[in-house]
Amino acid sequence: MVSVERRRPVVVLYERIADAIHAGAYPPGSTLPSEPKLAAELGVSRPALREALLLLQEDGLVSVRRGVGRTVADRPPRRGFEHVQPLEDLLAAGGPVSVRPLLRAVEEPTDFTAQHLLAAARARLRFWESLLAADGHAAALSQEWAAAEEVLAAAHPAFAEALGAIEASAAGRPAGGGSMLGVLAAASRGVQLTAHSAITATLVGQRRGEQLGRPADTPAVLVTQVVRAGGTPILAAKHMLPTGAVPLPVLQSN
Numbered sequence: 001m002v003s004v005e006r007r008r009p010v011v012v013l014y015e016r017i018a019d020a021i022h023a024g025a026y027p028p029g030s031t032l033p034s035e036p037k038l039a040a041e042l043g044v045s046r047p048a049l050r051e052a053l054l055l056l057q058e059d060g061l062v063s064v065r066r067g068v069g070r071t072v073a074d075r076p077p078r079r080g081f082e083h084v085q086p087l088e089d090l091l092a093a094g095g096p097v098s099v100r101p102l103l104r105a106v107e108e109p110t111d112f113t114a115q116h117l118l119a120a121a122r123a124r125l126r127f128w129e130s131l132l133a134a135d136g137h138a139a140a141l142s143q144e145w146a147a148a149e150e151v152l153a154a155a156h157p158a159f160a161e162a163l164g165a166i167e168a169s170a171a172g173r174p175a176g177g178g179s180m181l182g183v184l185a186a187a188s189r190g191v192q193l194t195a196h197s198a199i200t201a202t203l204v205g206q207r208r209g210e211q212l213g214r215p216a217d218t219p220a221v222l223v224t225q226v227v228r229a230g231g232t233p234i235l236a237a238k239h240m241l242p243t244g245a246v247p248l249p250v251l252q253s254n
Contacts, residue, residue, distance in 0.1 A: 010052050010055070011052075011055075013042065013044055013048055013049065013052040014052045014055050014056060015192075016042065017042075017052060017053075018056065018061060021061055021062075021072055021076055022076060022189070026072045027072065028072055028073060028074045028075065029071065029072060029074050030071070030072050031068055031069050031070065031071050031072075032062065032069065032070040032071070032072065034069065035049060035050065035053075053070060057070070060073055060076070061073055061076045084181075084185070084194075084195045084227060086178065086179050086181040086182040086185055087132060087140060087179060087181065087239055087248075088132055088178060088179055088182060089182075089185075090248060091134060091139055091140065091246045091248065092134075095134055095135060095246075096134070097132055097133065097134045097139065098133050098134075099130050099131075099132055099178050099179055100131045100132075100133065101128070101129075101130055102129040102130060102211065103127070103128070104126075104127075104128055104167075105126075106124050106125065106127065107124075107127050108121075108122060108123065108124065108125070109121065109123055109125060112145075112224075112236065113125055113145045116224075116226045116233060116236040117145060117147050117148075117151075117226075117233050117234075117235075118233060119147065119148060120148070124148060124149070125145050125146060125147065125148060126145065126146040126163060126180070127143070127144070127145050128142075128143070128144045128145075128179070128180045129142070129143050129144075130142045130144075130179055131211060131212075134245075137213075137245070138211075138212045138213050138214075138242070138245070139241065139245040139246045140239055140240060140241045140245060140246075141208055141211055141212055141239070141240040142237060142238070142239050142240075143237060143238045143239075144179060144180035144181060144235060145235070145237070146159070146163060146180060146234065146235055147232070147233060147234045147235070151232065151234065155229045155230055155232035155234055156184075156187070156188070156191060156229040156232075156234050158187040158188070158191070159183070159187045159188070159229075159234060161187070162184075162186065162187040163180075163183060166183065180235060180237070181225075181227070181235060181237065184227065184234070184235055188229075191229055192229070192230065193227055193228065193229055194227070194228050194231075195226065195228065196226050197224065197225045197226075198223070198224045198225075199221060199222070199223050200221070200222050200224075201220075201221060201222075202220055202221075202222045202240075203217055203218065203219060203220060204216060204217075204218045204220045204242050208220075208240050212240070212242055214242050218242050218243060219243045220240050220241060220242045220243065221240075221241045221248070222239070222240055222241075223237075223238070223241070223248075224236075224237070224238050224239075225237045225238075
């Protein structure tokens, strides 16, 4: 097993190269310098560089072309969000997905948010409920909560500012344009995010069935998700996907 101490320089090197790609130092479609030249430019050892390049390749930022070398992806994944994607982006693999706001509110913690966002008893949490549709049919119902304002201000101020700007522009009406996780994605350039999800089988139930246009006893998949910035939970969500909806791709790794 590789120790955390040995891995840390590789992760830092990964960050440097990823930042350079997104800053345009290595434009989309361009070929990276050779390993010896790149190692010299960055002032690092070739073994560490090689491992960082492999991680970049796994994350889709670079690819290897025979006889050419390592090439920057034409559309590099957004920085800090390579493995955490909004549900509308995941479902869009089969075609366009729309996000229709059902509710935008501020509420006190529930058992779910107290557990996953570590929210204090009287904290004020933003709550978004949205219906995702593909080909005119309901594909998923999403409920998303952001951490309290003071938590976001300390852990991810850009996310807090983005949510505030949306609230101001909406003038009290539900705002369109995407999910809360989509807002987080757009505000997370240069921010390291991690997430954990759990998947369970269930039934849509009466209320969600009415929202999804399905009978209450329709089988469904419930995905719960927590996203962290710097170890601090800043977003928690529940996504209900009924059977027969757009397939949800799942990435598995060992």
